[in-house]
Amino acid sequence: MNTLCIHNPASAALITQLGADDAASVAVKAAAARAAQPAWNAVPLAERKACIVRFRTGVLAELETLAATMTGETGKPIKMSRNELNGLLGRIDFFLQQVDAQLATETVYAEGGMTEQIEHIPLGVVVNISAWNYPWFVGGNVYVPALLTGNAVLYKPSEYATLTGLAMARLLHAAGIPQDVFIAVVGGGEVGAALQAQKIDGLFFTGSYATGAKIAQALGPRMVKLQLELGGKDPTYVCEDANVQNAAESLADGAMYNTGQSCCSVERIYVHEKIYDAFCAAFVDTVKGFRLGDPMAEDTYIGAITRAPQLAVLEAQVADALAKGATLRSGGTRLPGPGNWFAPTVFTEVNHSMELMREESFGPIIGIQKVSGDAQALQLMNDTRYGLTAGVFTPDEARAKALLAQVNAGSVYWNCCDRVSPRLPWSGHGDSGVGLTLSTYGIATFTRPKAWHLRQA
Numbered sequence: 146m147n148t149l150c151i152h153n154p155a156s157a158a159l160i161t162q163l164g165a166d167d168a169a170s171v172a173v174k175a176a177a178a179r180a181a182q183p184a185w186n187a188v189p190l191a192e193r194k195a196c197i198v199r200f201r202t203g204v205l206a207e208l209e210t211l212a213a214t215m216t217g218e219t220g221k222p223i224k225m226s227r228n229e230l231n232g233l234l235g236r237i238d239f240f241l242q243q244v245d246a247q248l249a250t251e252t253v254y255a256e257g258g259m260t261e262q263i264e265h266i267p268l269g270v271v272v273n274i275s276a277w278n279y280p281w282f283v284g285g286n287v288y289v290p291a292l293l294t295g296n297a298v299l300y301k302p303s304e305y306a307t308l309t310g311l312a313m314a315r316l317l318h319a320a321g322i323p324q325d326v327f328i329a330v331v332g333g334g335e336v337g338a339a340l341q342a343q344k345i346d347g348l349f350f351t352g353s354y355a356t357g358a359k360i361a362q363a364l365g366p367r368m369v370k371l372q373l374e375l376g377g378k379d380p381t382y383v384c385e386d387a388n389v390q391n392a393a394e395s396l397a398d399g400a401m402y403n404t405g406q407s408c409c410s411v412e413r414i415y416v417h418e419k420i421y422d423a424f425c426a427a428f429v430d431t432v433k434g435f436r437l438g439d440p441m442a443e444d445t446y447i448g449a450i451t452r453a454p455q456l457a458v459l460e461a462q463v464a465d466a467l468a469k470g471a472t473l474r475s476g477g478t479r480l481p482g483p484g485n486w487f488a489p490t491v492f493t494e495v496n497h498s499m500e501l502m503r504e505e506s507f508g509p510i511i512g513i514q515k516v517s518g519d520a521q522a523l524q525l526m527n528d529t530r531y532g533l534t535a536g537v538f539t540p541d542e543a544r545a546k547a548l549l550a551q552v553n554a555g556s557v558y559w560n561c562c563d564r565v566s567p568r569l570p571w572s573g574h575g576d577s578g579v580g581l582t583l584s585t586y587g588i589a590t591f592t593r594p595k596a597w598h599l600r601q602a
Contacts, residue, residue, distance in 0.1 A: 532574025
């Protein structure tokens with residue numbers, strides 16, 4: 146059997162070793178899910194909902210233990226782990242409230258003895274290759290609505306959040322989800338590739354563009370439903386009439402929350418030249434007030450970098466920015482000691498020749514660029530291959546809406562940032578991916594319409 150080693154990214158200590166799947170065990174699990182799915186779909190919706198309600202109760206009952214597990218294997222500060230789990234509860238509630246309407250058969254025509262109806266049936270067997278940065282959010286966005294709508298799920302947690310993924314499986318099974326309806330698959334990239342080789346009806350992936358592109362190339366010819374939630378290089382524009390202190394504090398949090406390891410973290414800031422110096426000073430002061438330390442400490446805001454290879458990416462962006470004339474205002478270095486640590490880093494006087502302003506950072510680093518006005522800000526915001534989120538800070542709602550209407554992004558923010566709601570679809574443009582989760586559309590995505598033509602004899 147293969148072995149997966151789980152390390153604490155804050156200390157580099159080995160937490161545990163787990164048996165990992167291989168191609169043969171993945172095939173067995175996929176066959177079991179295929180066999181179990183029809184019976185699960187035949188379970189009345191009310192009973193499927195009751196299972197998810199019990200799962201929610203289980204998460205709440207073990208919230209502190211689950212938060213500690215997630216912090217231990219990802220380096221996420223413990224307060225943020227609690228925030229994620231508490232936020233999951235509201236998402237579960239939303240799916241429970243909305244699923245009946247989404248699965249209801251629609252009669253769209255009834256005249257002259259002919260009735261036309263639309264039935265919403267499950268995809269079948271769904272693969273979810275999930276992420277480590279928000280494992281409960283990212284996973285729950287997929288498997289909760291997938292299970293409610295009658296699908297079986299093969300769930301591969303990230304190898305950097307495997308213990309969390311196994312906790313999900315345990316709690317779902319304890320809540321009444323059959324063992325073969327939700328199956329955890331353990332391992333790294335080779336296990337993800339083995340999952341892609343199975344007979345499946347949908348694959349939902351969250352991760353990098355590079356991996357998403359490989360998945361699309363492999364599954365495209367097979368006509369499998371594919372959803373790819375990929376990266377972002379999320380911009381925000383601060384207009385000259387914005388409240389400088391409020392904008393600086395909000396955007397510093399948006400850039401550094403979860404140690405900057407969020408696909409919707411603020412990654413580029415454009416500031417009108419009239420307030421540029423004041424904004425930069427307030428932003429740097431805010432970032433310098435963020436406490437970096439033991440992720441289990443209650444007052445820690447900046448935790449460890451989950452993946453050690455990302456440290457080299459951040460170092461390369463720092464070196465490139467310095468070589469091209471940027472001003473380093475804070476941080477800029479890997480920190481000594483065991484574990485994966487990087488100082489919160491702020492650059493000013495940046496431009497789009499720098500990797501920092503073009504490629505996803507996924508860490509506690511940000512560039513702030515001066516702009517002459519709305520036209521230049523808009524041009525720079527759209528100068529990217531990504532299109533996940535974008536924001537504008539100004540008291541003028543009409544101005545913000547006019548600008549945001551022209552930005553290529555799946556989600557836009559006025560006077561806020563780094564925010565996700567279960568009521569709104571989560572999607573992206575360009576290299577940020579295809580498909581969506583959340584909202585009522587994020588329930589419907591796990592079904593396919595079946596058209597009924599019914600004529601009375």
